[in-house]
Amino acid sequence: MLNITEEVIDREHILSLEGRLDTVSAVEFDRVMNEHLKGARRIVVDLTKLIYISSAGLRVLISARKFMKERDGLVLRNMSDGVREIFRVTGMIDLFEQE
Amino acid sequence: MPSSLTHIVLLHSNDIHGDFAPADRDGIRTGGIARLSGFVHDVRGREEQVIYVIAGDMFMGSVIDREYKGLSTVKLVNALEPDVFSAGNHEADYGLSHLLFLEKCADFPIVCANIYIKELNRRVFLPYRDVVRGGVKLRFIGLLTQTVAEHFRQEELVDDAVSIRDVREEIGKVLAETAEDPADVTILMTHIGIEEDKQLAESGLPGVDFIIGGHSHTRMEEPLVIGGIPIVQAGCGSGQIGRFDLYVDKESRRPDHYTWQLCPVDETVCGEDPLVAFYYDRFVAETDRKYDRTLVTWPQTYTHPGFHRETELGDLFADLYAEIFGSDVFFLTTNVIWAREMGPVVTKRDLMVSFPYENAVYELEMTGERLTAMLHHIYRREAWEGANIFFLFSGTLSVEVRSGDREIREILYRGEPVDPAAHLRVGITGYVFRNITPFLGIGQEEIGDTVTVRKLADNDRDAMERHFETHRTAAPVRFGRLTCTD
Known part of the structure; x- marks a missing residue:
């Protein structure tokens, strides 16, 4: 189960995730992300309340990062230790800008 | 499409064998694991009901796979997200016990109905997996060739503990076990080769709708329908994928009709999956650092175009083994060499890819008479007609075989008829030693009696690598040591 909260402040789009980003919920996250990719200058994904991320979730983030490269980018905010470990093990910890 | 039908797209691959790198085919970037995943995820994005299955042999064939003993492959396949994966014979190449660890790392179900723990009469893997799409229940039953037993022999304890049971009997058992919970569509994922698939379908398979095969690397342009059952395979590697468009009647919940095609996986049809x-x-970056260093430079490229004949590369390696291990004659099975060609520059990566298996090396001491009898077993008629195993030997030996009946006409050792009383040191790999009776015709009772055995090395590839450090080129190869004449 994943809850996505969306907030837009001056073309900075903040997506806050709560719960599990798995194969099933990644479909919805992908749809929401694609909506925001259209007009965002910068996207912040807040992971404070995310407890798990699967390959499907990582795919959405890495695709979005590629898309946002020519703008101000995609930023991950407040990773929990568990999610950070997944990013570390997959080698993606240094791929994303974090704050 | 009539509203009475449910449309399901069923994608399938087999025998990818570590074919993770894209290739250039006529100027078009083709295949590669990232593009294969791109294809699968594109279809998942476009179609409502999609299933993706892999019918065995994902492992082996690349340095990336070998370096991490399959863990890298599992990570890549996790991202491919297959709905079902049936075990192939090469999944056991790192040993069954390691495969069970890899299974725990896999985020997808591995099925195989016919591997059993003997003592407990219990299956090692799930026999089947049900996948429900659009209210239709599809059952995928995994089945494995019995030749995998050769690989299990790498692990003596495991070999004693497990057995590979008859494919046909296991299908019957699974269908009986699930009789009260039947599927709407039943699909066999058989890693047994197209010939056995045909025999299976010919013998009648009530309750089975489709066979998705593997093992024989058969590239099909259309399904082979036998006994009403379509059999398909998607060749090998990642440059193409099989696609069923399956239409299931909502009321009867049975397949109404289907189409099947072999789809190219190239840059004209899909992008790469960025993950x-x-x-x-x-x-690639990690393995390049380690393996892209030149070991040796040969005077030419040596080829290995087939498994049932003498090849330049086979001759070269048989000679190298004989030289490294001091054998009077060395016998090498052609299937240990995976490269089609090697040289002139040979890197460590080339050696790893071309010789994916590490083998021990043994010496058999025997008389010329026993060697002659062994050669008659090795080159018996069946060996020439598509058997799994075919031998080449080092250049001290010459064997002439009659074309018609494949009878051996002449055997020469160092240009002279073999002296029946001579004592000869015959080199073989651990793989051959483990199968000494079927491969060489040497019974266990002969060991220590007419045949003396000595272990020479634990790892042939390490020995070869050390040899290349001091032998930067290769001696000329005498081709034509195994001849067929009228």
Whole structure:
């Protein structure tokens, strides 16, 4: 189960995730992300309340990062230790800008 | 499409064998694990009901796979997200016990109905997996060739503990076990080769709708329908994928009709999956650092175009083994060499890819008479007609075989008829030693009696690598040591 909260402040789009980003919920996250990719200058994904991320979730983030490269980018905010470990093990910890 | 039908897209691959790198085919970037994943995820994005299955042999064939003993492959396949994966014979190449660890790392179900723990009469893997799409229940039953037993022999304890049971009997058992919970569509994922698939379908398979095969690397342009059952395979590697468009009647819940095609996986039809591309690039960077160094430069490229004949590369390696291990004659099975060609520059990566298996090396001391009898067993008629195993030997030996009946006409050792009383040191790999009776015709009772055995090395590839450090080129190869004449 994943809850996505969306907030837009001056073309900075903040997506806050709560719960599990798995194969099933990644479909919805992908749809929401694609909506925001259209007009965002910068996207912040807040992971404070995310407890798990699967390959499907990582795919959405890495695709979005590629898309946002020519703008101000995609930023991950407040990773929990568990999610950070997944990013570390997959080698993606240094791929994303974090704050 | 009539509203009475449910449309399901069923994608399938087999025998990918570590074919993770894209290739250039007529100027078009083709295949590669990232593009294969891109294809699968594109279809998942476009179609409502999609299933993706892999019918065995994902492992082996690449340095990336070998370096991490399959863990890298599992990571890549996790990102491919297959709904079902049936075990192939090469999944056991790192040993069954290691495969069970890899299974725990896999985020997808591995099925195989016919591997059993003997003592407990219990299956090692799930026999089947049900996948429900659009209210239709599809059952995928995994089945494995019995030749995998050769690989299990790498692990003596495991070999004693497990057995590979008859495919046909296991199908019957699974269908009986699930009789009260039947599926709407039943699909066999058989890693047994197209010939056995045909025999299976010919013998009648009530309750089975489709066979998705593997093992024989058969590239099909259309399904082979036998006994009403379509049999398909998608060749090998990642440059193409099989696609069923299956239409299931909503009322009867039975397949109404289907189409099947072999789809190219290239840059004209899909992009790369950025996640898999990221993983793959990291593995490549790590292995490049380690393996892209030149071991040896040969005077030419040596080829290995087939498994049932003498080849330049086979001759070269048989000679190398004989030289390294001091054998009077060395016998090498042609299937240990995976490269189609090697040289002139040979890197460590080339050696790893071309010789994916590490083998021990043994010496058999025997008389010329026993060697002659062994040669008659090795080159018996069946060996020439598509058997799994075919031998080449080092250049001290010459064997002439009659074309018609494949009878051996002449055997020469160092240009002279073999002296029946001579004592000869015959080199073989551990793989051959483990199968000494079926491969060489030497019974266990002969060992220590007419045949003396000595272990020479634990790892042939390490020995070869050390040899290349001091032998930077290769001696000329005498081709034509195994001849067929009228």
